[in-house]
Amino acid sequence: MWFIVRQVNLLQFVAEFWHSGQQDSIMSRTIRIATRRSLLALWQAEYVKAELEAHHPGIQVELVTMVTQGDKILDTPLAKIGGKGLFVKELETAMLENRADIAVHSMKDVPMEFPEGLGLAVICPRERPTDAFVSNHYDSLDDLPQGAHVGTSSLRREVQVRERRPDLKVSSLRGNVQTRLGKLDAGEFDAIILATAGLLRLKLDARIRREIPPEECLPAGGQGAVGIECRSDDTELMALLAPLHHAETASRVLAERAMNRRLEGGCQVPIGCYAELMPNNQLWLRGLVGLPDGSQVLRDEISGPTDQAEALGITLAERLLAAGADRILKQVYSERG
Numbered sequence: 247m248w249f250i251v252r253q254v255n256l257l258q259f260v261a262e263f264w265h266s267g268q269q270d271s272i273m274s275r276t277i278r279i280a281t282r283r284s285l286l287a288l289w290q291a292e293y294v295k296a297e298l299e300a301h302h303p304g305i306q307v308e309l310v311t312m313v314t315q316g317d318k319i320l321d322t323p324l325a326k327i328g329g330k331g332l333f334v335k336e337l338e339t340a341m342l343e344n345r346a347d348i349a350v351h352s353m354k355d356v357p358m359e360f361p362e363g364l365g366l367a368v369i370c371p372r373e374r375p376t377d378a379f380v381s382n383h384y385d386s387l388d389d390l391p392q393g394a395h396v397g398t399s400s401l402r403r404e405v406q407v408r409e410r411r412p413d414l415k416v417s418s419l420r421g422n423v424q425t426r427l428g429k430l431d432a433g434e435f436d437a438i439i440l441a442t443a444g445l446l447r448l449k450l451d452a453r454i455r456r457e458i459p460p461e462e463c464l465p466a467g468g469q470g471a472v473g474i475e476c477r478s479d480d481t482e483l484m485a486l487l488a489p490l491h492h493a494e495t496a497s498r499v500l501a502e503r504a505m506n507r508r509l510e511g512g513c514q515v516p517i518g519c520y521a522e523l524m525p526n527n528q529l530w531l532r533g534l535v536g537l538p539d540g541s542q543v544l545r546d547e548i549s550g551p552t553d554q555a556e557a558l559g560i561t562l563a564e565r566l567l568a569a570g571a572d573r574i575l576k577q578v579y580s581e582r583g
Protein backbone atom coordinates (compact mmCIF):
# COMPACT_ATOMS: atom_id res chain seq x y z
CA MET A 247 0.00 0.00 0.00
CA TRP A 248 2.94 2.29 0.49
CA PHE A 249 3.11 2.15 -3.24
CA ILE A 250 -0.15 4.02 -3.74
CA VAL A 251 0.94 6.59 -1.21
CA ARG A 252 4.20 7.08 -3.01
CA GLN A 253 2.48 7.23 -6.37
CA VAL A 254 -0.04 9.77 -5.17
CA ASN A 255 2.79 12.04 -4.00
CA LEU A 256 4.42 11.49 -7.31
CA LEU A 257 1.19 12.50 -9.00
CA GLN A 258 1.27 15.85 -7.26
CA PHE A 259 4.75 16.34 -8.60
CA VAL A 260 3.85 15.35 -12.13
CA ALA A 261 0.75 17.54 -12.11
CA GLU A 262 2.99 20.52 -11.38
CA PHE A 263 5.41 19.40 -14.04
CA TRP A 264 2.49 19.19 -16.44
CA HIS A 265 1.30 22.71 -15.77
CA SER A 266 4.77 24.11 -16.11
CA GLY A 267 4.36 23.90 -19.88
CA GLN A 268 6.21 20.70 -20.79
CA GLN A 269 3.27 19.08 -22.52
CA ASP A 270 4.24 19.58 -26.18
CA SER A 271 6.58 16.60 -26.56
CA ILE A 272 4.16 14.43 -24.60
CA MET A 273 1.27 15.01 -26.96
CA SER A 274 2.96 13.22 -29.82
CA ARG A 275 3.04 9.86 -28.05
CA THR A 276 0.60 6.98 -28.44
CA ILE A 277 -0.70 5.33 -25.28
CA ARG A 278 -1.30 1.58 -25.61
CA ILE A 279 -3.85 0.10 -23.18
CA ALA A 280 -3.50 -3.62 -22.44
CA THR A 281 -6.94 -5.10 -21.84
CA ARG A 282 -8.80 -8.38 -21.59
CA ARG A 283 -11.45 -9.02 -24.22
CA SER A 284 -14.49 -9.39 -21.97
CA LEU A 285 -17.13 -6.72 -22.57
CA LEU A 286 -16.60 -5.34 -19.06
CA ALA A 287 -12.82 -5.10 -19.48
CA LEU A 288 -13.30 -3.45 -22.87
CA TRP A 289 -15.79 -0.99 -21.37
CA GLN A 290 -13.23 -0.03 -18.72
CA ALA A 291 -10.43 0.37 -21.28
CA GLU A 292 -12.68 2.44 -23.55
CA TYR A 293 -13.64 4.59 -20.56
CA VAL A 294 -10.00 5.36 -19.82
CA LYS A 295 -9.33 5.97 -23.52
CA ALA A 296 -12.23 8.46 -23.69
CA GLU A 297 -11.09 10.22 -20.49
CA LEU A 298 -7.52 10.54 -21.79
CA GLU A 299 -8.78 11.90 -25.11
CA ALA A 300 -11.06 14.38 -23.34
CA HIS A 301 -8.25 15.67 -21.10
CA HIS A 302 -5.62 15.71 -23.83
CA PRO A 303 -7.17 16.56 -27.21
CA GLY A 304 -5.14 15.15 -30.08
CA ILE A 305 -3.55 12.34 -28.10
CA GLN A 306 -3.43 8.84 -29.63
CA VAL A 307 -4.79 5.95 -27.53
CA GLU A 308 -4.92 2.31 -28.72
CA LEU A 309 -6.29 -0.86 -27.16
CA VAL A 310 -4.11 -3.98 -27.16
CA THR A 311 -6.40 -6.91 -26.37
CA MET A 312 -5.23 -10.17 -24.76
CA VAL A 313 -6.50 -13.35 -23.11
CA THR A 314 -5.54 -14.13 -19.49
CA GLN A 315 -5.46 -17.41 -17.53
CA GLY A 316 -8.59 -16.31 -15.70
CA ASP A 317 -10.43 -16.06 -19.03
CA LYS A 318 -9.28 -19.54 -20.12
CA ILE A 319 -10.11 -21.55 -17.01
CA LEU A 320 -13.88 -21.35 -16.80
CA ASP A 321 -14.89 -24.68 -15.29
CA THR A 322 -13.27 -24.31 -11.86
CA PRO A 323 -14.41 -22.13 -8.95
CA LEU A 324 -12.14 -19.08 -8.62
CA ALA A 325 -11.38 -20.04 -5.02
CA LYS A 326 -9.83 -23.34 -6.22
CA ILE A 327 -7.57 -22.01 -8.95
CA GLY A 328 -6.62 -19.30 -6.50
CA GLY A 329 -3.46 -17.86 -7.99
CA LYS A 330 -3.56 -14.20 -7.15
CA GLY A 331 -3.64 -12.05 -10.23
CA LEU A 332 -5.18 -14.62 -12.53
CA PHE A 333 -6.61 -11.83 -14.63
CA VAL A 334 -3.64 -9.46 -14.59
CA LYS A 335 -0.40 -11.36 -15.23
CA GLU A 336 -0.50 -11.29 -19.05
CA LEU A 337 -1.31 -7.57 -18.99
CA GLU A 338 1.64 -6.91 -16.68
CA THR A 339 4.02 -8.91 -18.87
CA ALA A 340 2.90 -6.83 -21.86
CA MET A 341 3.81 -3.62 -20.01
CA LEU A 342 7.15 -4.95 -18.79
CA GLU A 343 8.01 -6.04 -22.36
CA ASN A 344 6.95 -2.63 -23.65
CA ARG A 345 4.15 -4.00 -25.82
CA ALA A 346 1.70 -1.83 -23.86
CA ASP A 347 1.88 1.26 -21.60
CA ILE A 348 -1.01 0.90 -19.17
CA ALA A 349 -3.43 -1.73 -17.92
CA VAL A 350 -6.91 -0.90 -16.70
CA HIS A 351 -8.19 -3.09 -13.87
CA SER A 352 -11.24 -3.60 -11.68
CA MET A 353 -9.61 -2.77 -8.34
CA LYS A 354 -11.17 -5.77 -6.66
CA ASP A 355 -9.19 -8.10 -8.96
CA VAL A 356 -5.83 -6.37 -8.49
CA PRO A 357 -3.34 -8.25 -6.29
CA MET A 358 -1.86 -6.43 -3.30
CA GLU A 359 1.72 -6.56 -4.57
CA PHE A 360 2.95 -5.30 -7.91
CA PRO A 361 5.84 -6.82 -9.85
CA GLU A 362 9.13 -4.93 -9.76
CA GLY A 363 8.92 -2.03 -12.22
CA LEU A 364 5.14 -1.65 -12.16
CA GLY A 365 2.76 0.23 -9.91
CA LEU A 366 -0.69 1.67 -9.59
CA ALA A 367 -0.71 5.23 -10.94
CA VAL A 368 -4.36 6.21 -10.73
CA ILE A 369 -7.70 5.22 -9.21
CA CYS A 370 -10.72 6.57 -11.10
CA PRO A 371 -14.04 7.66 -9.52
CA ARG A 372 -15.98 4.75 -8.07
CA GLU A 373 -19.15 3.32 -9.61
CA ARG A 374 -21.73 1.88 -7.20
CA PRO A 375 -19.84 -0.54 -4.90
CA THR A 376 -22.75 -2.85 -4.02
CA ASP A 377 -23.78 -6.32 -5.14
CA ALA A 378 -26.99 -6.81 -7.08
CA PHE A 379 -29.66 -9.47 -6.72
CA VAL A 380 -30.66 -10.73 -10.18
CA SER A 381 -33.55 -13.11 -10.80
CA ASN A 382 -36.29 -13.66 -13.35
CA HIS A 383 -38.86 -14.63 -10.72
CA TYR A 384 -38.00 -13.20 -7.31
CA ASP A 385 -37.47 -9.71 -5.89
CA SER A 386 -34.88 -10.38 -3.19
CA LEU A 387 -33.05 -13.05 -1.19
CA ASP A 388 -35.81 -12.94 1.42
CA ASP A 389 -38.38 -13.55 -1.31
CA LEU A 390 -36.73 -16.81 -2.50
CA PRO A 391 -38.61 -20.04 -1.68
CA GLN A 392 -37.16 -22.57 0.76
CA GLY A 393 -34.16 -24.42 -0.72
CA ALA A 394 -33.86 -22.18 -3.79
CA HIS A 395 -30.65 -22.29 -5.84
CA VAL A 396 -28.39 -19.23 -5.91
CA GLY A 397 -25.32 -18.80 -8.14
CA THR A 398 -22.34 -16.69 -7.17
CA SER A 399 -18.67 -16.63 -7.99
CA SER A 400 -17.46 -15.40 -4.62
CA LEU A 401 -17.03 -16.94 -1.17
CA ARG A 402 -17.71 -13.51 0.32
CA ARG A 403 -21.20 -13.47 -1.18
CA GLU A 404 -21.74 -17.12 -0.24
CA VAL A 405 -20.97 -16.36 3.44
CA GLN A 406 -23.50 -13.57 3.57
CA VAL A 407 -26.21 -15.37 1.60
CA ARG A 408 -25.94 -18.52 3.74
CA GLU A 409 -25.84 -16.54 6.96
CA ARG A 410 -29.11 -14.88 6.06
CA ARG A 411 -30.70 -17.93 4.44
CA PRO A 412 -29.08 -21.21 5.58
CA ASP A 413 -31.72 -23.15 3.64
CA LEU A 414 -30.56 -21.89 0.24
CA LYS A 415 -28.31 -23.93 -2.03
CA VAL A 416 -25.38 -21.82 -3.21
CA SER A 417 -23.15 -22.93 -6.07
CA SER A 418 -20.25 -21.59 -8.03
CA LEU A 419 -21.00 -19.45 -11.05
CA ARG A 420 -18.09 -18.57 -13.30
CA GLY A 421 -17.69 -16.70 -16.55
CA ASN A 422 -18.12 -13.13 -17.65
CA VAL A 423 -21.25 -11.18 -16.86
CA GLN A 424 -23.09 -12.25 -20.04
CA THR A 425 -22.27 -15.92 -19.45
CA ARG A 426 -23.57 -15.74 -15.90
CA LEU A 427 -26.82 -14.08 -16.95
CA GLY A 428 -27.17 -16.76 -19.65
CA LYS A 429 -26.95 -19.51 -17.01
CA LEU A 430 -29.64 -17.79 -14.96
CA ASP A 431 -31.89 -17.47 -18.01
CA ALA A 432 -31.31 -21.12 -18.91
CA GLY A 433 -32.84 -22.02 -15.54
CA GLU A 434 -29.69 -23.27 -13.79
CA PHE A 435 -30.38 -20.93 -10.85
CA ASP A 436 -33.32 -19.19 -9.22
CA ALA A 437 -31.18 -16.10 -8.65
CA ILE A 438 -27.60 -14.92 -9.04
CA ILE A 439 -25.56 -12.19 -7.37
CA LEU A 440 -23.27 -9.93 -9.38
CA ALA A 441 -21.49 -6.65 -8.83
CA THR A 442 -23.85 -3.73 -9.51
CA ALA A 443 -21.03 -1.80 -11.20
CA GLY A 444 -20.52 -4.42 -13.92
CA LEU A 445 -24.24 -4.50 -14.75
CA LEU A 446 -24.48 -0.70 -14.86
CA ARG A 447 -21.44 -0.37 -17.10
CA LEU A 448 -22.83 -2.90 -19.55
CA LYS A 449 -26.20 -1.10 -19.58
CA LEU A 450 -27.84 -4.11 -17.95
CA ASP A 451 -29.55 -2.02 -15.24
CA ALA A 452 -32.87 -3.63 -16.14
CA ARG A 453 -31.58 -6.98 -14.82
CA ILE A 454 -31.09 -5.65 -11.28
CA ARG A 455 -34.03 -6.74 -9.14
CA ARG A 456 -32.53 -5.30 -5.98
CA GLU A 457 -29.36 -3.47 -5.12
CA ILE A 458 -28.21 -5.18 -1.92
CA PRO A 459 -27.15 -2.61 0.72
CA PRO A 460 -23.69 -3.04 2.33
CA GLU A 461 -25.43 -3.97 5.63
CA GLU A 462 -26.75 -7.15 3.96
CA CYS A 463 -23.83 -7.92 1.70
CA LEU A 464 -20.59 -6.13 2.43
CA PRO A 465 -18.79 -5.59 -0.90
CA ALA A 466 -15.27 -6.76 -1.79
CA GLY A 467 -12.39 -4.35 -1.30
CA GLY A 468 -12.10 -2.10 -4.34
CA GLN A 469 -15.41 -3.20 -5.84
CA GLY A 470 -16.72 -0.71 -8.40
CA ALA A 471 -13.42 1.16 -8.74
CA VAL A 472 -11.19 1.10 -11.81
CA GLY A 473 -7.42 1.47 -11.42
CA ILE A 474 -4.64 2.14 -13.91
CA GLU A 475 -1.27 0.38 -13.68
CA CYS A 476 1.85 1.45 -15.54
CA ARG A 477 5.65 1.22 -15.47
CA SER A 478 6.99 3.02 -12.41
CA ASP A 479 9.63 4.91 -14.38
CA ASP A 480 7.24 6.38 -16.95
CA THR A 481 6.77 9.81 -15.34
CA GLU A 482 5.70 11.37 -18.64
CA LEU A 483 2.81 8.93 -18.86
CA MET A 484 1.91 9.48 -15.19
CA ALA A 485 1.58 13.20 -15.93
CA LEU A 486 -0.97 12.37 -18.62
CA LEU A 487 -2.87 10.02 -16.29
CA ALA A 488 -2.94 12.44 -13.33
CA PRO A 489 -6.24 14.19 -14.22
CA LEU A 490 -8.06 10.81 -14.12
CA HIS A 491 -7.18 10.26 -10.44
CA HIS A 492 -9.95 10.57 -7.84
CA ALA A 493 -8.52 11.19 -4.36
CA GLU A 494 -11.69 10.27 -2.42
CA THR A 495 -12.01 6.91 -4.14
CA ALA A 496 -8.29 6.31 -3.67
CA SER A 497 -8.55 6.84 0.13
CA ARG A 498 -11.46 4.44 0.40
CA VAL A 499 -9.80 1.77 -1.70
CA LEU A 500 -6.52 2.27 0.17
CA ALA A 501 -8.23 1.48 3.50
CA GLU A 502 -10.04 -1.54 2.03
CA ARG A 503 -6.93 -2.95 0.43
CA ALA A 504 -4.87 -2.39 3.57
CA MET A 505 -7.37 -4.50 5.50
CA ASN A 506 -7.35 -7.22 2.84
CA ARG A 507 -3.60 -7.19 2.68
CA ARG A 508 -3.21 -7.59 6.44
CA LEU A 509 -5.65 -10.51 6.30
CA GLU A 510 -3.76 -11.77 3.26
CA GLY A 511 -6.96 -11.87 1.31
CA GLY A 512 -7.89 -11.06 -2.25
CA CYS A 513 -11.10 -11.26 -4.27
CA GLN A 514 -11.21 -15.08 -3.94
CA VAL A 515 -11.60 -15.21 -0.15
CA PRO A 516 -14.53 -14.86 2.27
CA ILE A 517 -13.63 -11.29 3.19
CA GLY A 518 -15.75 -8.19 2.76
CA CYS A 519 -14.62 -4.64 3.38
CA TYR A 520 -16.09 -1.32 2.54
CA ALA A 521 -15.00 2.25 3.33
CA GLU A 522 -17.11 5.40 3.13
CA LEU A 523 -16.17 9.04 3.59
CA MET A 524 -17.98 10.79 6.42
CA PRO A 525 -18.16 14.48 7.44
CA ASN A 526 -15.06 16.13 8.95
CA ASN A 527 -12.60 14.08 6.89
CA GLN A 528 -13.52 10.88 8.65
CA LEU A 529 -13.37 7.48 7.03
CA TRP A 530 -15.71 4.70 8.14
CA LEU A 531 -14.45 1.19 7.36
CA ARG A 532 -16.45 -1.99 7.86
CA GLY A 533 -14.98 -5.48 7.62
CA LEU A 534 -16.29 -9.05 7.56
CA VAL A 535 -14.74 -12.52 7.57
CA GLY A 536 -16.78 -15.72 7.60
CA LEU A 537 -17.12 -19.39 6.83
CA PRO A 538 -18.73 -19.97 3.43
CA ASP A 539 -21.61 -21.93 5.01
CA GLY A 540 -22.49 -18.82 7.02
CA SER A 541 -22.20 -20.65 10.34
CA GLN A 542 -19.58 -18.21 11.64
CA VAL A 543 -19.33 -14.58 10.58
CA LEU A 544 -17.14 -11.92 12.19
CA ARG A 545 -17.87 -8.24 11.69
CA ASP A 546 -16.16 -5.14 12.97
CA GLU A 547 -15.85 -1.49 12.02
CA ILE A 548 -13.62 1.48 12.65
CA SER A 549 -13.65 5.25 12.02
CA GLY A 550 -10.79 7.72 11.90
CA PRO A 551 -9.11 10.46 9.90
CA THR A 552 -9.16 9.85 6.14
CA ASP A 553 -5.44 10.62 5.88
CA GLN A 554 -4.85 7.52 8.01
CA ALA A 555 -6.78 5.25 5.66
CA GLU A 556 -4.09 2.62 5.50
CA ALA A 557 -3.56 2.46 9.28
CA LEU A 558 -7.34 2.13 9.79
CA GLY A 559 -7.41 -0.85 7.43
CA ILE A 560 -4.54 -2.55 9.22
CA THR A 561 -6.03 -1.92 12.67
CA LEU A 562 -9.41 -3.29 11.65
CA ALA A 563 -7.75 -6.39 10.18
CA GLU A 564 -5.82 -6.94 13.40
CA ARG A 565 -8.99 -6.66 15.46
CA LEU A 566 -10.68 -9.22 13.22
CA LEU A 567 -7.66 -11.52 13.50
CA ALA A 568 -7.74 -11.24 17.29
CA ALA A 569 -11.43 -12.13 17.22
CA GLY A 570 -10.73 -15.36 15.30
CA ALA A 571 -10.47 -14.42 11.61
CA ASP A 572 -7.19 -16.29 11.47
CA ARG A 573 -8.84 -19.56 12.43
CA ILE A 574 -11.71 -19.02 9.98
CA LEU A 575 -9.42 -18.23 7.05
CA LYS A 576 -7.15 -21.21 7.83
CA GLN A 577 -10.15 -23.50 7.85
CA VAL A 578 -11.38 -22.11 4.52
CA TYR A 579 -7.96 -22.45 2.86
CA SER A 580 -7.45 -26.00 4.09
CA GLU A 581 -10.91 -27.06 2.88
CA ARG A 582 -10.62 -25.35 -0.48
CA GLY A 583 -7.00 -26.29 -1.08
Ligand SMILES: NCc1[nH]cc(CCC(=O)O)c1CC(=O)O
Binds near residue numbers: 440
Ligand atom coordinates in the same frame (compact mmCIF):
# COMPACT_ATOMS: atom_id res chain seq x y z
N1 LIG B 1 -14.70 -10.83 -10.12
C1 LIG B 1 -15.04 -10.38 -11.44
C2 LIG B 1 -15.39 -8.93 -11.44
N2 LIG B 1 -14.47 -7.99 -11.26
C3 LIG B 1 -15.08 -6.78 -11.26
C4 LIG B 1 -16.43 -6.97 -11.46
C5 LIG B 1 -17.48 -5.94 -11.49
C6 LIG B 1 -17.10 -4.52 -11.53
C7 LIG B 1 -16.30 -3.99 -10.37
O1 LIG B 1 -16.35 -4.46 -9.22
O2 LIG B 1 -15.61 -3.00 -10.63
C8 LIG B 1 -16.64 -8.34 -11.62
C9 LIG B 1 -17.91 -9.01 -11.90
C10 LIG B 1 -18.72 -9.40 -10.69
O3 LIG B 1 -18.18 -9.61 -9.60
O4 LIG B 1 -19.94 -9.55 -10.85
